[in-house]
Amino acid sequence: MKNFLFVMRRMPFSGIYVQETLDMLLTAAAFDQSVSVLFADDGVLQLKKHQHPQTLAFKDTAAIFTALEIYDVNALYVETESLQARNLDVNDLILPVQCLPRREIGNFIGKFDVLIPD
Structure with missing residues (x-):
């Protein structure tokens, strides 16, 4: 078994990238x-509560994120500074996450066998 880390940095509804990353994640x-999944930069917005993508004719990926538990994907992390820069905290997110300060991200990433950036 390999340890995969998927890093999500893109804004929600930014084309096919998010859906493709989710497909790879679920396949693994x-x-x-x-x-494991790390949300950083604009990627933290993927987990923001109360989004309504259907009004923009986008697919609602929130349902896929909430289904991660079914696939035993429970190791979800967010970069603390990314949340703060967007005036968010963990209570604004649809899933429970662990916060990691930016200074720890490099060591954290080094613990994985496979890194998949979006």
């Missing part, structure tokens, strides 16, 4: 790989 999890 379905094949019993250890999957």
Whole structure:
């Protein structure tokens, strides 16, 4: 088994990138790989509560994120400074996450066998 880290940095509804990353993430999890997700930069907005993408004719990816638990993807992390820069905190997110300060991200990433950036 490999340890995968998917890093999501893009804004929600920014084209096919988010959906493709989610597809890869779910595929890895379905094949019993250890999957973690790090949300940084604008990627933290992926988890923001009360989004209504259907009004913009986008697919609502929130349902996929909330289904991660079914695939045993429970290791969700956000970069603390990314949340703060967007005036958010963990209570503004749709899923429970662990916060990591920017200074720890490099060491954190080094613990994984496979890194998949979006």
